[in-house]
Amino acid sequence: MTPEELTQAAEREATASTVHDHVVGVCTSTACLASHSDKLKKEFDAAVKAKGLKNVRVKAVGCCGLCASGPMVYVESKASGSSEAATRTYANVASEHVPAVVESLGAAPVAALACDTTQPFFTRQHKIVLESSGVVDPERIEDSFVVGGYQALLKALTTMTPEEVVEAITRSGLRGRGGGGFPTGLKWSTVSKAVGDRKYVICNGDEGDPGAFMDRSVMESDPHRVLEGMAIAGYAVGATEGYLYVRAEYPLAVKRLKLAIKQAERAGLLGANIGGTFFSFKVDVRLGAGAFVCGEETALIASIEGRRGSPRPRPPYPAASGLWGFPTLINNVETFANIAPIVKNGAAWYAALGSGKSQGTKVFALTGKVLNTGLIEVPMGITLREIVYDIGGGPLPGHTIKAVQTGGPSGGCIPEAYLDQPVEYETLVKLGSIMGSGGLIAMDDTSCMVDVARYFMEFCMTESCGKCVPCRVGTVEMHALLTKICEGQATMTDLEQLEELCEVVKSTSLCGLGQTAPSPVISTLRYFRDEYIAHIEHKTCPAGVCSGLKSGAVKAQEVLA
Amino acid sequence: MPTPSPRVAPPSDDKRWRLVEATMRRYNFAPAALIETLHTTQESFGFLEPESLLFVARSLGLPLSRVLGVATFYNYFSMKPQGEHTCVICLGTACYIKGSGQLLAQVEQELGIKVGETTPDGKVSLMGARCIGSCGLAPAGVFDGQVAGKMASATMLAQVANWRAA
Numbered sequence: 107m108t109p110e111e112l113t114q115a116a117e118r119e120a121t122a123s124t125v126h127d128h129v130v131g132v133c134t135s136t137a138c139l140a141s142h143s144d145k146l147k148k149e150f151d152a153a154v155k156a157k158g159l160k161n162v163r164v165k166a167v168g169c170c171g172l173c174a175s176g177p178m179v180y181v182e183s184k185a186s187g188s189s190e191a192a193t194r195t196y197a198n199v200a201s202e203h204v205p206a207v208v209e210s211l212g213a214a215p216v217a218a219l220a221c222d223t224t225q226p227f228f229t230r231q232h233k234i235v236l237e238s239s240g241v242v243d244p245e246r247i248e249d250s251f252v253v254g255g256y257q258a259l260l261k262a263l264t265t266m267t268p269e270e271v272v273e274a275i276t277r278s279g280l281r282g283r284g285g286g287g288f289p290t291g292l293k294w295s296t297v298s299k300a301v302g303d304r305k306y307v308i309c310n311g312d313e314g315d316p317g318a319f320m321d322r323s324v325m326e327s328d329p330h331r332v333l334e335g336m337a338i339a340g341y342a343v344g345a346t347e348g349y350l351y352v353r354a355e356y357p358l359a360v361k362r363l364k365l366a367i368k369q370a371e372r373a374g375l376l377g378a379n380i381g382g383t384f385f386s387f388k389v390d391v392r393l394g395a396g397a398f399v400c401g402e403e404t405a406l407i408a409s410i411e412g413r414r415g416s417p418r419p420r421p422p423y424p425a426a427s428g429l430w431g432f433p434t435l436i437n438n439v440e441t442f443a444n445i446a447p448i449v450k451n452g453a454a455w456y457a458a459l460g461s462g463k464s465q466g467t468k469v470f471a472l473t474g475k476v477l478n479t480g481l482i483e484v485p486m487g488i489t490l491r492e493i494v495y496d497i498g499g500g501p502l503p504g505h506t507i508k509a510v511q512t513g514g515p516s517g518g519c520i521p522e523a524y525l526d527q528p529v530e531y532e533t534l535v536k537l538g539s540i541m542g543s544g545g546l547i548a549m550d551d552t553s554c555m556v557d558v559a560r561y562f563m564e565f566c567m568t569e570s571c572g573k574c575v576p577c578r579v580g581t582v583e584m585h586a587l588l589t590k591i592c593e594g595q596a597t598m599t600d601l602e603q604l605e606e607l608c609e610v611v612k613s614t615s616l617c618g619l620g621q622t623a624p625s626p627v628i629s630t631l632r633y634f635r636d637e638y639i640a641h642i643e644h645k646t647c648p649a650g651v652c653s654g655l656k657s658g659a660v661k662a663q664e665v666l667a
Numbered sequence: 668m669p670t671p672s673p674r675v676a677p678p679s680d681d682k683r684w685r686l687v688e689a690t691m692r693r694y695n696f697a698p699a700a701l702i703e704t705l706h707t708t709q710e711s712f713g714f715l716e717p718e719s720l721l722f723v724a725r726s727l728g729l730p731l732s733r734v735l736g737v738a739t740f741y742n743y744f745s746m747k748p749q750g751e752h753t754c755v756i757c758l759g760t761a762c763y764i765k766g767s768g769q770l771l772a773q774v775e776q777e778l779g780i781k782v783g784e785t786t787p788d789g790k791v792s793l794m795g796a797r798c799i800g801s802c803g804l805a806p807a808g809v810f811d812g813q814v815a816g817k818m819a820s821a822t823m824l825a826q827v828a829n830w831r832a833a
Binding site: 136139141174313315316392393395398409414473475480511545547 | 697698699700701702703705706733737740741742743744758760761763764765796797799800801802803804805807814815816
């Protein structure tokens with residue numbers, strides 16, 4: 107498909123859609139599917155058909171974000187003769203509401219279901235990665251053509267040299283969205299300069315952090331955006347093959363990605379001679395098999411090669427010697443999803459967003475003890491307080507926010523007092539946490555910070571691959587100590603030993619898993635040491651979570667005494 | 668590139684072996700196809716039996732130790748048959764913060780088994796998940812492949828009890 111043909115296809119699709127005065131979009135992402143939105147979509151189909159409405163299109167769309175109020179449905183209506191569309195959003199839609207919603211097309215909205223889209227949850231967001239999520243049907247490539255899908259790829263192929271693409275990504279200031287924040291442009295330029303008979307592009311979709319589902323949502327809601335980003339990367343670094351490594355726990359994402367690859371190949375946007383140019387790029391999906399360590403790049407490569415996911419020492423970095431020993435570019439799903447908009451709108455546009463050394467936007471999975479849970483995309487530099495209180499709607503009634511946890515098992519807990527800090531890579535590191543892949547979990551007065559630390563340590567202990575001693579043995583020992591504290595059996599000596607172990611495991615482990623495993627302990631000790639002391643000295647769990655201990659607050663004087 | 672290995676006859680004339688062979692053929696019987704092949708095998712047979720591992724090892728020209736190593740390394744692969752029904756409770760951070768740990772303890776008590784086990788009558792398997800990515804609906808679980816969000820302990824225990832009674 108040449109650029110002209112792509113434009114024509116997009117126009118054809120746009121024209122075809124003019125016969126529809128109303129579009130009913132039903133979210134069919136995992137969260138809404140759990141509330142049977144697939145059945146809901148069929149019921150809408152049937153209701154529309156029964157009434158013989160030719161001007162209504164019912165379409166399955168991806169995630170609209172407010173997962174807690176699913177199933178989400180939106181209705182886009184055009185007044186007759188006008189091209190302006192008005193959108194109504196409905197939340198918590200059930201089967202019995204279908205007739206009322208269909209009846210309301212062209213009339214007054216169904217007030218009982220209306221979801222207020224002027225609330226900060228919607229207005230404070232800035233969508234780049236998620237701009238088409240919840241708008242396009244993820245199973246129809248034509249839908250993504252209408253919103254500009256694959257135009258950036260063809261623009262890069264026909265008007266830019268690979269060096270210019272790398273240069274654009276570098277100037278945009280984009281950094282790795284998997285959590286580490288390595289400058290993406292620098293990675294690309296390293297791989298493009300590396301010498302090898304073949305090169306590979308790998309998309310890391312092994313979203314292992316518990317409490318995070320950004321990548322799943324992007325892959326399920328807008329798979330073509332990820333593929334487009336990978337193809338542009340392939341062109342920029344000189345790779346002709348790409349692998350998408352996706353968790354087996356995400357069957358819907360796998361299904362939609364495989365379908366998207368087929369559709370793109372049929373349209374000539376993946377495969378041989380893309381867009382009539384000399385560039386060929388083929389993408390294959392590889393399933394993970396439930397190992398957290400496979401998010402580490404060298405372990406991920408081992409897994410694609412069909413081996414146990416054990417990491418190996420770096421250097422050599424995958425950029426020099428990766429898959430099958432060839433130079434390999436590995437980026438996260440969200441990083442690839444940012445590529446097409448940067449190429450389309452220019453590096454300067456992207457670099458203007460954000461603050462400090464963190465450009466663009468970040469997608470977060472906002473969960474835990476806040477009113478609005480779901481998927482959000484915010485500009486870098488927004489404060490944590492705005493995310494938790496404005497977008498998240500604040501704590502549950504009768505409770506107060508105690509901390510937010512970012513970065514999953516590799517991150518830390520940031521106490522309420524520091525919520526006015528901006529979301530930037532460096533700031534979060536200074537606070538003892540990391541940006542992470544995007545899990546943002548709010549904790550309130552009913553969450554015990556020692557228990558949270560123990561929870562993450564249990565995770566790291568189980569997920570340690572066992573290759574290096576500090577991680578394999580250290581996590582077990584730290585978990586035992588934390589359990590002892592939670593059970594009220596520990597002494598202050600145990601606490602000292604715990605702190606010492608944190609240092610050892612952090613500085614001597616082979617890969618990121620072990621090096622960051624102590625982070626949740628270190629950060630909770632830094633900010634919530636009093637809770638540890640309450641468990642040890644007063645046999646009290648202030649949050650009342652640890653069974654067997656007294657619950658209730660320990661007075662400050664008692665802690666100091 | 669690895670060379671295709673000679674074909675090995677499947678352990679039985681069960682038609683499901685054809686699916687397993689089809690996967691290996693798609694990857695030209697290359698050792699790199701191991702994980703994909705194990706996925707197909709588990710999908711077709713429900714779990715990985717020793718004879719399946721041996722067949723896969725011989726077909727891909729790999730030592731059995733390597734196949735066993737991979738099969739036991741990844742959490743997704745199971746070497747034990749599953750019960751008639753499966754109950755998965757998500758223990759991701761969002762679910763844990765919202766009390767899925769207590770929910771799991773209640774189900775364990777109801778069924779009289781620990782997480783990762785199957786009831787002696789083979790009716791129900793109880794599993795914990797790292798994170799099923801339905802954090803917006805915490806606490807979440809998967810009952811016979813159906814994701815259930817915002818689980819309440821009463822409805823959940825009733826579901827499990829129903830399975831046992833049926």
